[in-house]
Amino acid sequence: MWRSGFIAEALVRQAGRPTLDTSGAHHTGTLTAADLAAWSATYETPATYDWNGWTVCKPGPWSQGPVLLQQLALLPPELPPQGSADYVHLLVENCKLAMADREAWYGDAAGVPLDDLLSDAYNTDRRALVGERASHELRPGSPGGRTPRLCAHARVAATAQEGSAAPGTGEPTVAKSPASPVPGEPEVGDDGATRGDTCHLDVVDRWGNMVSATPSGGWLQSNPVVPELGFPLGTRLQMTWLEEGLPNSLTPGRRPRTTLTPSIALREGVPVMAFGTPGGDQQDQWQLHFLLAVALRSRVRGGLDLQGAIDAPNWHNDSFPGSFYPRGMRPGSVTVESRTDPAVVEELRRRGHRVTVGGPWSEGRLCAVARDPETGVLSAAANPRGMQGYAVGR
Known part of the structure; x- marks a missing residue:
């Protein structure tokens, strides 16, 4: 014990x-x-959202999990072609709105109006904010007529110009120089060197029992090991704010608002797929792209095309305060893999996105398992990026 x-x-x-x-x-x-x-x-009821015949289950707003659900709620009835500039622009702009709401409303220290944040009426109004040009603003909404409140750091970061030395700005979690001493989520360099310790696992058995888990927080490179036990204490309390009165303020007996956000998806009430990824603030960006690719693609070999969805070119943005010190923000940023169509990159730039082109296999750490409830076929897939992930069965 x-x-x-x-x-x-x-x-x-x-x-x-x-x-x-x-x-x-x-x-x-x-x-x-x-x-x-x-x-x-304790056992908790998951936050859920129904979209296009799927029910997606996430941890509650003490995590960032509902960000994925709100991004689904923000989608219009008809989506642009996958991978097109219209498609990437839409998902990036929707993500900015959901992440702005995360900053204003998520946490364990106060009641979170999650029903309003995921409601059709609220997201219909939010959807109207997405225009043809990239937004460089942090724009939280007012669910149920409530007034949003951002912490002082977020207000400073949101008003600072890119490249300035304004107080409170810094490097985003993933988009940082290789020499950065700031610990972040797992990252693979060209030389194979890694840093960060977050991992993710998904398990399914023949009876359809599923587990999705994203263990993280006791980082060996940044936290002393307990000598008698061989493991460190957790580091996630860094994600709370010392400013009082916020949903994520440091409060006795309350959890920090973490980035950890495993996922399970159901069809007609039956668990079908478990998935997730390391990646800090990028987790619910990469997972959305994966989920849409699975949901909108044809099936393969009697099961879902999990590997094709994981392998597809991915991207993320940093247009909101990061969850890790120094909680940097790059308004208007988008980082894409170099496998992205150059015409898409050019069109995104024309629309005002500040596009960084990364390595061909640099975005995403996803893995997933699935079970077809009709045939019982089990499938699994893992991220090829950095040779970090494995899919195994027996």
Whole structure:
């Protein structure tokens, strides 16, 4: 029992050891034996959204999971051709709106108006904000007539010009230089070097039981290991704000609003697919592109075309404050793989997107499993980027 006994004692001792942090000084933690003894895991009803015959299940708004659901809610009835400039532009602009709502409304320290955020009426109004040009603004909405409140950092980051030295701006989680000391999510360099420890796994059995999980937070490269136990304490509390009165303010007994966001999708109430990815703020961008590719493509070999959807050229944007220190933001940014059609890149730039062309296999860390409820066929696929992922069966 880790909440008491020798494991708990070692965790409390570690919290009491002065440790060097990003302030440049050594500080002790605040974890106590009573904290551990009073905590227990719970079962929660997932946040869900129905789209095009699919029911997508995500963790609640203490994660960023509902961002994927809101991006589905923002989609118009008819989508542009997949991979076209119209298609990428639409998804990028919708993502900016959903992420702005994440900044204003998500967290565990206050009630989140999730029903309003996912409602048809609210997203119909939000959809009208998407124009022909790329937005460089952070535009949270007013679900149920409520007034959005952004933290001071987000307000500064949103008003700073790209390339300025305004306080509070910094590097986005993924789009940073190779020499950056800022820990982030898994990243594969040209030399094969990696950093970051988030992983994702999906499991399905012959009876249709499914698990989707994204463990992360105890990063060996940035957090001291508990000597007696061989693993570090978690690092996710960094995602809270010290400013009071926000949904994600540091609050006793409340969770930080994490980026971790595994997914399960159902058809007619039956679990069909589990999927997810490492990648910080990019997780629910890459997952949306994957889900749409699966839902809109033909089937292969008696099952869903999971590998084709994972392999398709992917992209992300950083037009919102990042979840990791220093919580940078690049208004109007889009980073695409070089396999993207050059004509699409040029058209995105014409529309005002600040496009960075990355490596041919640089965007996404997805993996997925599926079970066809009619045939019982099991399928799995894994990300080829960086040779990090594996799909196995028995």
